[in-house]
Amino acid sequence: xxxxxxxxxxxxxxxxxxxxxxxxxxxxxxxxxxxxxxxxxxxxxxxxxxxxxxxxxxxxxxxxxxxxxxxxxxxxxxxxxxxxxxxxxxxxxxxxxxxxxxxxxxxxxxxxxxxxxxxxxxxxxxxxxxx
Amino acid sequence: xxxxxxxxxxxxxxxxxxxxxxxxxxxxxxxxxxxxxxxxxxxxxxxxxxxxxxxxxxxxxxxxxxxxxxxxxxxxxxxxxxxxxxxxxxxxxxxxxxxxxxxxxxxxxxxxxxxxxxxxxxxxxxxxxxxxxxxxxxxxxxxxxxxxxxxxxxxxxxxxx
Numbered sequence: 001x002x003x004x005x006x007x008x009x010x011x012x013x014x015x016x017x018x019x020x021x022x023x024x025x026x027x028x029x030x031x032x033x034x035x036x037x038x039x040x041x042x043x044x045x046x047x048x049x050x051x052x053x054x055x056x057x058x059x060x061x062x063x064x065x066x067x068x069x070x071x072x073x074x075x076x077x078x079x080x081x082x083x084x085x086x087x088x089x090x091x092x093x094x095x096x097x098x099x100x101x102x103x104x105x106x107x108x109x110x111x112x113x114x115x116x117x118x119x120x121x122x123x124x125x126x127x128x129x130x131x
Numbered sequence: 132x133x134x135x136x137x138x139x140x141x142x143x144x145x146x147x148x149x150x151x152x153x154x155x156x157x158x159x160x161x162x163x164x165x166x167x168x169x170x171x172x173x174x175x176x177x178x179x180x181x182x183x184x185x186x187x188x189x190x191x192x193x194x195x196x197x198x199x200x201x202x203x204x205x206x207x208x209x210x211x212x213x214x215x216x217x218x219x220x221x222x223x224x225x226x227x228x229x230x231x232x233x234x235x236x237x238x239x240x241x242x243x244x245x246x247x248x249x250x251x252x253x254x255x256x257x258x259x260x261x262x263x264x265x266x267x268x269x270x271x272x273x274x275x276x277x278x279x280x281x282x283x284x285x286x287x288x289x290x291x292x
Contacts (some may be wrong), residue, residue: 059166060169061144063205065205067272105272131272
């Protein structure tokens with residue numbers, strides 16, 4: 001499985017105990033001027049992965065070794081006025097979902113929030129570096 | 132007159148074997164060391180310096196040459212630990228590690244201008260493998276090792292025929 005499908009699978013598992021949240025396998029495309037995660041509140045959307053390859057070691061016989069950095073974002077929006085009581089656990093479970101990717105030399109998992117009107121949007125960024 | 136460009140992957144090739152013929156560049160059965168990051172041929176004459184009362188600068192005379200080949204490489208499992216199925220080249224069969232620990236003398240060539248063309252230049256000799264110090268880290272992700280061939284005798288320039 002690819003990184004995106006692995007992440008979706010793990011988030012599905014990690015959110016199984018949180019009945020107010022769900023995950024979609026659709027990409028967070030824009031529909032009617034709004035991204036799907038804004039339209040469908042409390043649903044996690046995982047974006048397409050971006051891959052950046054860099055040469056780690058150069059050898060004289062061109063048997064070069066590359067490092068691959070895969071970046072993938074996930075989003076969900078929820079009510080900013082009355083947040084769910086388990087929101088911190090949900091956020092924690094989404095971050096932990098990044099641990100499903102193995103054989104990495106570096107993993108970064110961050111999130112940030114933005115509030116527009118009465119909705120708060122959580123944007124997660126997972127970065128995995130593999131050789 | 133032109134510099135020797137090594138970026139196309141066909142120059143600066145180290146080949147090892149238990150005979151001089153087997154270690155020539157392009158020789159059938161020769162052990163080509165892969166994943167070499169850099170290679171240095173050291174051809175250094177030994178010198179002794181001395182001073183005299185009638186000179187304000189020191190003088191020198193040469194002694195014997197001390198030659199070596201040093202390189203850094205990414206560790207390839209077969210190259211480091213041997214290919215037991217290789218019945219032609221005992222150095223390849225044993226691998227760099229066992230050849231070093233057994234202090235077995237090997238023949239080598241460093242193809243300077245590549246192989247396959249008459250007139251291609253290589254530097255040849257024989258010596259002992261040493262200086263192996265494989266190291267690994269999670270940041271580096273692969274095993275890296277320096278390697279040295281302590282040359283026994285003189286280096287020679289060899290032209291491909």
